[in-house]
Every structure is written in C-alpha cells, then in structure tokens.
Amino acid sequence: MVDIEIKRDRIVIRYKGKKWDWMIEPRYWRNAIVWTCVLFVFPLVAYFVSPGLINTMVTANIYAAIAIPLSLMTVGTGRINFGPNFYVGVGGYTAALLSIYCGWGPLTTLPFAVILSVFAAVIFSPLVIVARGLYYVLLTLLLPLVFLEVTFIYTGIFKGDVGLFGVDLLVQFENVKLNFIMAAYISAGIMLLYLLIVNKVLKSRYGLIMATVNDDEEVAHGIGVNINKVKILSFVCAAGMIGVMGWFLAHYFGTFAGITYLPLTFMLKILLVFMVGGRAQVFGCVAGGYFIAFLEMILIRTMGQFQPVAFPIILLILLFVLPSGEGLFGIYRKRHYREYLPTIHVRR
Amino acid sequence: MAKKLRFSIVVLAVVSLVLLILSPTATTAAPKGEPIVIGYVGMVLSPGTRPCMDAQKVAVEEINNAGGILGRPVKYVIADNKGDTSLTVEGARRLLVEDKATFISVEGRTEICLAAQENSAAMFKKYPHILVFNGPMGSELTARVMDEYAKYRFCFRDWDAEPAHYAQMNYFWGTTYPQMFNGFKSIAILWEDLAWTNMWRKGIDYLNLPPWEEMLEKKFGVNVVYSKAVKPRGTMYLPILQQIAMKKAQVIFYCSSWFTDTESFAKQWAESAARDIPVNLYGGVAQTADYWRMTGGKCLGIISGFTDGEIFLTDKTIPFIKKMHERKIPTQIHVHLAYADIYFFKEVIEKAGGTDNIDKLIRAMETTETTYSLGRMAYETKPVKPFFHSKVRVDPDNPTKTTYPGVYIQPVAQFQNGGKIVYLGASCKENEKIFEGIGSPKNYVSPAELRKRAK
Numbered sequence: 088m089v090d091i092e093i094k095r096d097r098i099v100i101r102y103k104g105k106k107w108d109w110m111i112e113p114r115y116w117r118n119a120i121v122w123t124c125v126l127f128v129f130p131l132v133a134y135f136v137s138p139g140l141i142n143t144m145v146t147a148n149i150y151a152a153i154a155i156p157l158s159l160m161t162v163g164t165g166r167i168n169f170g171p172n173f174y175v176g177v178g179g180y181t182a183a184l185l186s187i188y189c190g191w192g193p194l195t196t197l198p199f200a201v202i203l204s205v206f207a208a209v210i211f212s213p214l215v216i217v218a219r220g221l222y223y224v225l226l227t228l229l230l231p232l233v234f235l236e237v238t239f240i241y242t243g244i245f246k247g248d249v250g251l252f253g254v255d256l257l258v259q260f261e262n263v264k265l266n267f268i269m270a271a272y273i274s275a276g277i278m279l280l281y282l283l284i285v286n287k288v289l290k291s292r293y294g295l296i297m298a299t300v301n302d303d304e305e306v307a308h309g310i311g312v313n314i315n316k317v318k319i320l321s322f323v324c325a326a327g328m329i330g331v332m333g334w335f336l337a338h339y340f341g342t343f344a345g346i347t348y349l350p351l352t353f354m355l356k357i358l359l360v361f362m363v364g365g366r367a368q369v370f371g372c373v374a375g376g377y378f379i380a381f382l383e384m385i386l387i388r389t390m391g392q393f394q395p396v397a398f399p400i401i402l403l404i405l406l407f408v409l410p411s412g413e414g415l416f417g418i419y420r421k422r423h424y425r426e427y428l429p430t431i432h433v434r435r
Numbered sequence: 436m437a438k439k440l441r442f443s444i445v446v447l448a449v450v451s452l453v454l455l456i457l458s459p460t461a462t463t464a465a466p467k468g469e470p471i472v473i474g475y476v477g478m479v480l481s482p483g484t485r486p487c488m489d490a491q492k493v494a495v496e497e498i499n500n501a502g503g504i505l506g507r508p509v510k511y512v513i514a515d516n517k518g519d520t521s522l523t524v525e526g527a528r529r530l531l532v533e534d535k536a537t538f539i540s541v542e543g544r545t546e547i548c549l550a551a552q553e554n555s556a557a558m559f560k561k562y563p564h565i566l567v568f569n570g571p572m573g574s575e576l577t578a579r580v581m582d583e584y585a586k587y588r589f590c591f592r593d594w595d596a597e598p599a600h601y602a603q604m605n606y607f608w609g610t611t612y613p614q615m616f617n618g619f620k621s622i623a624i625l626w627e628d629l630a631w632t633n634m635w636r637k638g639i640d641y642l643n644l645p646p647w648e649e650m651l652e653k654k655f656g657v658n659v660v661y662s663k664a665v666k667p668r669g670t671m672y673l674p675i676l677q678q679i680a681m682k683k684a685q686v687i688f689y690c691s692s693w694f695t696d697t698e699s700f701a702k703q704w705a706e707s708a709a710r711d712i713p714v715n716l717y718g719g720v721a722q723t724a725d726y727w728r729m730t731g732g733k734c735l736g737i738i739s740g741f742t743d744g745e746i747f748l749t750d751k752t753i754p755f756i757k758k759m760h761e762r763k764i765p766t767q768i769h770v771h772l773a774y775a776d777i778y779f780f781k782e783v784i785e786k787a788g789g790t791d792n793i794d795k796l797i798r799a800m801e802t803t804e805t806t807y808s809l810g811r812m813a814y815e816t817k818p819v820k821p822f823f824h825s826k827v828r829v830d831p832d833n834p835t836k837t838t839y840p841g842v843y844i845q846p847v848a849q850f851q852n853g854g855k856i857v858y859l860g861a862s863c864k865e866n867e868k869i870f871e872g873i874g875s876p877k878n879y880v881s882p883a884e885l886r887k888r889a890k
Contacts, residue, residue, distance in 0.1 A: 139529035146521050239628065247630040249573050250546035256557065263561045267528075340524060341553035344546035347520045384525070387515045394515060395480045 118423075122373075123279060130271040134264055141267040143384040144377075145339070148274035149332055151376030154360045155281040155369055156328035162289060163321020164215045165301040170227040172354045174326045176234050176345050177207045178333025183251040183343040184244070192255045193338040197331070204330020208323040215318040231349040238345040250344020257338040270339055277335065278373065281328055285369050297321060363405055365414030374416045466503025470510035471790055473780060474530035476523050476551065477542035477569070479515040482720070483693040484542045486764045487569060487773035488513055491540075493758065494777035504784050509777075512536065516543060523547050524554045531555075531562040537790045538565045538780050540593075540773070545573025545630065552576065556586050563793035565783075565800060567776060568592040570769035572631035572692075574821030581823045588797055591814050593772045595828040595843070596821040597634040598642050601650075601835040603845075603862045607715075608655045611847070611860060614876035615738075616685050616713065622651060623661035623684035623712070625675070625691075632690050636664070641820070642834065660684045667694035672703040680708035687714045693767070695719050698729040705733035711883045713738065723765040727854035734850045735889065736882030741848035742768050744856055746873050748809060748844045755808040768809070768845075772826075775807030810844045840865035849879060852888050 090101040096112035110116060133140040157171045178200040185196045211230065218226050238245035245251070258269040288294055299307040300317050308314050337343040347353065356379060364375020382401065386394040410417060475491060477484040495511040503509055512534050514526025523543060530536040541551040548568045555566045566589055568576055574596050580587045613619045624647070626632045638646040651657040660682040663675060679687060687709065691697050697719040704714055714737045720726050721739035743766045745756045755774065759766045782803045787795040801824075804813040815822040819831035830837035845862040858874025861867050880888075 138532045139525065142521075142525040142528055146525065149521075242630065242633060247633070248544055248546060249575060249630040250549065252546075252549040252553065252575065253579075256553075259557070261560070263558045264532075266557065336521075340520060340550045341557075342520070342546060342550040344520070344544075346544065346546060352519075383517075383522075387517075387522070387526075391513075392479055395517065 126275050126279070127272070130268045130275075134268060138264055138267060140384075141271045143380050144271050145267075145274045147377040147380035148271070148278040149335065149376075150357060150360045150380055151364075151373045152274065152278040152281050152335075153329050153332050153357050154364065154372035154376060155278070155285050156325035157357065157361055158366075158369055158372055159285045159288065159328075160321055160325035161366075162294075162301050163297040163325070164318045165304060166215060166219060166223045168227045168322075169224050169358070170230040170232075170354060171326075171329050171357055172348050173227075173231040173234055174204045174208065174329040175333040175336065175348045175353075176231060176238075178204045178330030179337040179343040179348060180238075180245060180251070180333070180345070181330075182334040182337040183254045186254040186337070187251055190255075193257050193334070196255075196338070197334055200330055200334035201327050204333070205323055205327040207330075208326030209319075212319045212322050215322050216315055228351075228354075231354065232351075235345045235349040238349070245345060248344065248346045250342055250346065251337075252342040254337050254341045254343060256341050257335070274335065274339075277331065278376075282369055282373065289369065359402055359406075363402065363409065363414055365416040368414060368416050368420075370420075371414045371416030374419070375414060378415060466499055466506055466508035468507045470508045471504055471784065472510045472512060472530070472534050472536040472538075473777065474512045474514060474527075474534060474536035474539045475542070475569075476514045476516050476526040476530065476539060478518045479513065481518065481542075482765075483570075483767070483769070486759075486767070486770045487540075487542060489762065489764045490759060490766075490770045490774040491777050493762065493764075494774050498777065498781055504781050505789060509781075510534070516547065518543060518547070520547050520550045523551050527551050527554055528558070531558055531564060535562075536564060537784075537796075538567065540567045540569045540776060542569045542769075543571065545571045545576060548573070548576055552579075552587065552590055555589065559586075559589060564589060565780075565793075565796060566590045568594070569773055569776065570594050572597060574598075574634065576821075577824045578821040581818060581820050589793065590824060591800055592825045593776055593812075594769065594826055596825045597631070598639055598644055598831075598834045599822065599825070599828040600635070601644055602829045602838045604647060604650070605654075605835055606838075606861075606863045608651060608657065610864065611876045612686065615859070615879040619655075619657060619685060621658045621660045621683065621685045623679040623682060623687045624648065624659060624663075625687065625689045626662070626664045627667050627690055627692050627695050628664035629667060629692070629694065631692065632664070635690065644835065667692070668696045670696065670700075672700050673707055676704055676707035676709040679712065684709075684712055687712055688717070689714060690717045691719045691721075692717070693719055697721055698726065698734075701726075701730040701734040701737055704737075705730075705735070710886075711881070713879075713882055715739070718768075720767070721850075722767040724854065724856065725765055727850055732854065735852065736850065736880070736885045738847065738849045738859065738879070740768070740845050740862070741856055741858070742766055742771060742809065742846065744846065744848070744858070746846065746858070748846070748869060749806050749841075751806055752808040766808075771807065771809045772812075775805065775809075775812045778807070779803060779805050779812050810842045811839075813842075838863040838865045841869070844869055846870070846873065848874070851880060851885055 092099040097108045097110050099108045129144060130141050153171055161167050181200045181203040182196040185191045185199055214226055239247050258266045260266050296312055296317055299312055300314050304314050360372060360375035360379050363378055365371025383398055386398050390397050475488055479485060492511055495509045498504060498509050512530055514530055516523040516526050527539055530539055541548050548571045577592050580590050626636055635647045638644055648659045648662060651659055661679050661684055697716055704710060716737060716739040720729060721737060722741055723743040726734055745753050747753060756766055782805050783796060783799040784790055786799040786803055801814055801816050804811055813827045815825055815827045815831060817831045822831035827839055828843050844866050847859045847862055848856045849859055851857045857878045859879055860875045861870045
C-alpha cells in the first residue's frame with residue numbers, strides 16, 4: 088500500500104519499505120524552476136531581438152554539458168581528467184563517419200556514439216586505478232593529443248585536418264531560425280538532463296560512496312567500498328555522456344575535425360568552465376559555461392581587436408580572485424545558503 | 436585693353452567652373468541608401484589574416500570615398516573566429532542575420548571553411564549571399580560545388596586548387612632549378628604535415644596526376660634523397676637538416692604555408708650542416724620583406740615567392756604595394772587577393788545591377804574579370820573538379836602544362852646580402868616576358884657565396 092505523507096517542506100511516499108521524498112518548500116526548487124524557465128524563454132526572446140545570441144546559447148550549453156559529466160568523473164574518481172575532449176572526439180568521429188558512410192541520421196548515430204565512447208572509456212578506465220596525481224593528469228592530457236595524431240596518420244578515414252564533412256544536420260526545417268531554436272532547445276535539453284542526472288547521483292547514496300572515494304581511497308576501501316568499481320563506473324558513465332556532445336557537435340555543424348576539438352585550446356576552455364563556474368560543482372558548470380560563452384561573444388562584439396587580449400586577462404583575474412574551488416556558483420550559493428539543501432562536503 | 440581683360444576674366448571663370456565641376460570632390464556624390472554589407476570571418480590576431488582584413492578595410496574606404504557601389508555605401512564588418520569552428524559559424528550567422536551581409540569571406544583551415552559552407556548552405560534560402568573562401572587550399576571546398584551545384588553554387592574560392600600547382604612545379608624543376616643549381620639531380624623535400632599537401636604527396640587519381648616525388652624522379656630524373664612530413668609548428672629542424680646534409684641533397688624544397696614556422700626553420704638551417712644547401716620555401720612569411728627582420732638575417736640565400744616588392748606586374752601592383760606599405764600592412768599573396776576581392780565584388784554588383792537578385796550575382800561572379808595587383812581575378816567555370824569556382828590559373832583540362840598567361844604573376848626571389856630582394860623570374864613560362872626587366876634565375880647566388888660576401 089502506498090503511503091503518502093505531506094509534511095511542511097516535503098511529500099514523503101512510502102511503498103513496501105522504500106521511501107521517496109520530494110521537496111515542496113518553494114525556496115528549494117524556486118531557483119531551479121526559474122533558471123530552467125529562463126533557459127527555455129531565452130531562445131524565443133533572442134529570436135526576435137538578436138538571433139545570433141541563440142548560437143552563443145548553444146555553445147554555452149555544449150560547454151556546460153561537457154563540464155557536468157567531467158565534474159561527476161572528478162568526484163567519482165578523485166582525479167581531474169585533463170582530456171575530456173578525447174571522448175568528444177570519439178563520439179564526434181563515430182557520428183560523423185556513420186552519417187557519411189552509412190547515410191545515417193542523428194537519431195541512428197546517437198546510440199553508436201554512446202557505445203563507442205563508453206567502449207573507449209572502458210579500455211582506458213584502468214588509468215583511474217593505476218595512475219594518480221601528475222601521472223594521471225599527463226596520461227589523460229595525452230589521450231586526445233595521441234588521438235589527434237591518429238586522425239592525421241589515418242587521413243583516409245579521418246581526413247586529417249580537413250575533417251569529415253557532409254554529416255546529416257541535427258535539424259533541417261525550411262525556416263533557418265527555427266533550426267537555430269531547435270538546436271538551442273536540444274542542447275539545453277541535454278544539458279538539463281545531465282544536470283538532473285548528475286545532481287541526483289551526487290545527492291544519492293551512491294554519491295556518498297563516491298565522496299568517500301574522493302576523500303580518501305584507503306579509508307573508503309577500509310569501510311568496505313569497492314573503490315575500483317566506483318571509480319571505473321564514474322569514469323565510464325561520464326565519458327559516455329561527454330561522447331554525446333561529440334555526436335551533437337558533428338550533427339550541429341555538419342562537419343567534424345579532431346583539430347578543432349582535440350588540441351589543448353578546446354580542452355582549456357572546458358577546464359575554465361569547470362574552474363570559473365565552481366570546481367566540480369554541477370550547477371557551477373552551467374554558470375561557468377554561460378559565463379565563458381557570453382563573455383567571449385560580448386568581447387568579440389564590443390572590444391574589436393583588444394578582445395583576444397582582454398578575454399584571457401579577465402579569466403586570469405577571475406581564477407585568482409574567485410575563492411579557491413568555489414567559483415561563481417560557490418559565491419552565489421554562499422549568499423543564498425537558505426535556498427539549497429545541505430550537501431555532503433566533497434573535497435574536490 | 437579693358438575688353439581683353441574682361442574676356443580673360445570670363446575665360447578664367449569658365450575654366451575654373453569647368454575644372455570645379457570635373458574635380459572628383461565635386462563629381463563624387465556621397466553614397467546614399469541602404470549599405471551593401473561585406474563581412475569577413477577570420478582570426479583577428481592571426482598575422483596571416485589581420486592584413487587581409489586591414490587591406491579590405493582600405494578597399495572599402497576607397498570605394499566609399501569614390502561614391503560607393505551604384506551610389507550605395509559599403510559597410511565592412513568583421514567577425515573574429517579566433518580560429519575556432521563554432522565561433523566561425525556563430526560569426527557568419529551574425530553577419531547574415533543581423534548585419535544582412537551579401538558577401539562573406541571566410542579565412543581559416545579548410546575544416547573551418549567547410550563548416551562555414553555547411554552553415555551557409557543551410558541559411559542560403561532565407562539569407563541569400565555569396566561565400567568566398569579567402570586562401571584555403573582544400574579542394575573539397577570547390578569539389579562539392581560541382582557535386583551539388585544547386586546547394587553550393589554561391590561558394591567561391593579566391594585561391595587556386597591543388598592540381599593547379601602542377602604546371603608551376605614542372606616549370607621550376609624542368610626550367611629554373613637546372614639554371615640555378617648546376618646539374619640538378621637530387622632534392623630533399625619537407626612537407627608541412629597537413630591535409631593540403633596530401634594531394635601532392637600521394638598524387639591525384641581522378642585527374643591522373645602523379646605524386647610530386649614520382650614526377651621528379653620519372654620526368655626530370657631527379658633523385659628524391661630525403662622526404663619527410665613535418666609538423667607545421669614547433670619542429671626541431673636540426674636533426675632533419677643533419678640528415679639532409681648526410682644525403683647530400685642539392686636543394687631543399689620546403690612545402691610550407693602560413694602555419695609553418697619558416698622563421699625558426701631559417702634560423703636553424705643557417706647554423707646547421709645543411710647551410711650550404713639552398714632552400715626554396717613554398718609559402719609563408721617569406722613572401723614579405725619582414726622575413727629578413729624576423730630571422731635576424733638568417734634567411735640569407737633563401738628562395739621564396741615574394742609578393743611584397745614595388746615592381747610592375749600589372750598597373751595595379753605598385754600603387755597597391757605603396758598603399759599597403761604606407762599603412763604598414765604586409766602584402767603576402769592572400770592580402771593581394773583579399774584587397775582584390777572587394778573590387779571584384781564591386782564589379783559583380785555593378786554587373787548584376789544591385790544585390791537583390793542572388794542568381795544574377797552568382798552569374799556575375801562566374802563571368803566577371805578584373806585586373807588586380809598579381810594578375811587577373813576571375814573564377815573558373817569549366818566543369819572540372821576542383822577547379823570549378825576556384826580562382827583561374829591553369830587550364831583544368833591540362834593542369835600540368837598550360838598556365839593562363841598574366842592570370843597569376845608570381846615573382847620568385849632570393850634574400851641576398853643586407854636583406855636585398857633579388858628576383859629570380861616567374862613561376863611559369865607564360866609569364867617569363869613580364870619578368871624580363873625584373874630578374875631571372877641567373878641572379879641566383881649560392882648561400883655559401885652570399886655568406887662569404889657578407890664577411
């Protein structure tokens with residue numbers, strides 16, 4: 088028998104010894120609802136005011152949707168992966184190659200992009216067990232660079248620095264602005280889905296286990312946590328999610344080249360999103376993604392030739408000024424602590 | 436006497452009035468109406484791209500000062516892509532949707548241009564425009580114009596296709612090299628390890644064109660003693676040069692581009708065991724006088740195409756170079772092209788009678804011909820891949836032999852003592868006459884001799 092109990096701040100549902108609770112206290116869900124609404128209204132407003140902003144929003148969503156799984160990976164493995172773009176490459180090339188050579192559309196290529204990304208992650212997952220610290224950083228940093236070399240060596244398959252082109256587009260309506268809006272909603276949908284999943288995971292019992300691994304692997308092992316399983320699962324699942332963004336990029340632009348996504352420049356942007364938003368804070372990834380994408384766009388539009396200098400200077404200042412690890416979201420959360428449920432402190 | 440004076444005053448007044456009416460300031464009405472927007476998507480900080488933007492700005496200013504195009508002002512808008520695909524697409528979309536650009540030039544890697552092409556094709560119906568690729572090599576860009584003409588018919592490349600370079604190499608290896616390098620029998624080749632050199636490394640099957648190495652060995656009996664693909668930047672050249680010296684190559688041919696660190700190469704070459712082996716650079720910063728300064732004079736003896744000199748190639752060359760030098764804009768090949776593009780667009784718009792009918796504009800792009808500082812600007816319309824919609828240069832039906840005369844006049848030069856540019860002639864036999872008073876391969880001096888003279 089389902090037992091529903093309505094409390095002041097939550098609804099508690101009990102069924103056969105299991106319990107689910109759903110927060111109804113407005114202050115806990117208000118922010119999420121408001122920002123989600125803003126995200127969904129934004130493309131419509133931009134459609135009439137400045138359609139170019141829709142593209143910036145897509146870029147922001149892509150950054151955030153890569154940074155969110157990266158934060159899951161960071162918490163679950165206790166290590167920062169410096170080469171998340173490797174999985175963008177795997178997902179992107181899988182989607183592009185299948186679309187070009189098999190004539191498949193985005194929906195058909197998606198599962199294969201995920202499978203191949205997960206497969207690649209499984210192959211490289213022992214890294215999270217055998218390497219730590221600087222070695223892990225270097226090994227993960229090298230993966231995308233080695234992959235980039237592979238794309239040059241096997242030019243016949245990957246087309247080197249020219250890249251693959253003629254990939255089926257994500258949306259192909261007659262109305263081009265409608266295509267922009269649809270791309271914005273799809274990217275926002277993926278990003279919000281990632282946010283929801285990763286937030287739920289990190290708040291769950293499994294998140295607690297991940298936090299223990301993150302805090303001290305030996306102690307976690309001592310209290311009976313299968314640390315290898317936790318680390319590999321976090322690594323592989325997050326890689327699969329990042330691979331989806333490679334799929335998105337290939338079908339969004341209709342082209343895909345490793346030289347754009349595999350070098351350090353792209354990875355640095357993701358790491359900046361990760362750091363400026365708030366290190367390994369899931370909501371911070373969204374703040375960071377939007378901040379970086381819109382800051383870059385605003386500077387390009389307003390500062391002309393000084394923009395390429397101003398952009399890194401601003402980011403450098405932010406990295407110094409923002410409290411260690413908290414990022415933009417951390418500052419916000421500190422000031423609005425009543426609006427968030429207490430969470431486990433994870434030393435990231 | 437008074438009558439004569441009065442007559443003189445009247446004549447003077449009439450002459451002054453006529454002169455006033457005929458003077459450019461009086462005849463050139465300020466352009467009015469809706470501006471014609473020309474956009475450029477490229478990397479603002481790139482030393483290869485920035486001069487293109489600056490040169491195009493100069494051209495737009497000149498056109499506006501002269502009354503615009505069909506009386507309409509021209510607006511020039513730049514979108515910085517920071518060498519990034521997503522920013523390129525974002526920038527191009529902004530130019531089309533918000534600035535209502537009719538002409539967009541895109542600079543960058545072939546991959547970036549392909550993404551811009553895909554985006555433009557998707558937007559073309561709602562935002563008809565002309566897309567010009569400023570300088571990329573990838574033949575894919577124009578090959579697909581032929582494959583899907585209806586979809587990509589608005590795309591043009593202001594640079595020639597890879598197969599168009601065969602005639603030039605035939606001329607170098609068959610005519611000028613033997614004149615410069617006594618008993619030319621061996622060569623070392625360095626390839627920039629990017630896709631644009633692939634066709635020359637592997638040959639072009641669909642046009643039945645052999646790899647360059649095979650061409651050298653079979654056609655000219657030249658032994659390729661060393662061949663290596665090197666990274667565009669950050670290469671340590673000393674071990675490579677050591678090996679080339681050991682192989683006793685007579686000349687080093689470096690298939691370089693704007694991405695290549697040719698300045699670093701020159702510095703290492705000048706100190707290496709291969710310093711007596713002459714070097715011929717294919718492309719890159721050596722095309723301008725700045726190269727001497729950038730290498731601190733270490734490029735003494737290096738041979739390269741050189742497009743920064745005030746020499747008469749067409750009636751536009753010297754005024755253009757002077758103008759650019761006054762503004763401190765280096766004039767590598769694609770700066771010439773970028774500047775020429777703006778005047779080409781002007782002709783196209785005038786020919787099409789405005790910018791309202793995109794099909795008329797495309798037709799005008801295909802049929803217009805202008806003279807620019809390095810020859811003639813026109814687009815190939817023979818339906819041969821990948822020449823179609825690329826800048827004309829050679830006969831697509833016979834790309835190894837026939838270069839159209841006066842179309843692309845490329846001076847070849849050598850850096851000699853004190854940074855003096857000495858011209859070594861043309862890059863094809865069809866343009867030899869133009870260089871009669873400018874220079875010939877006879878002017879070549881070996882690097883060892885130049886170093887001796889420097890002492």
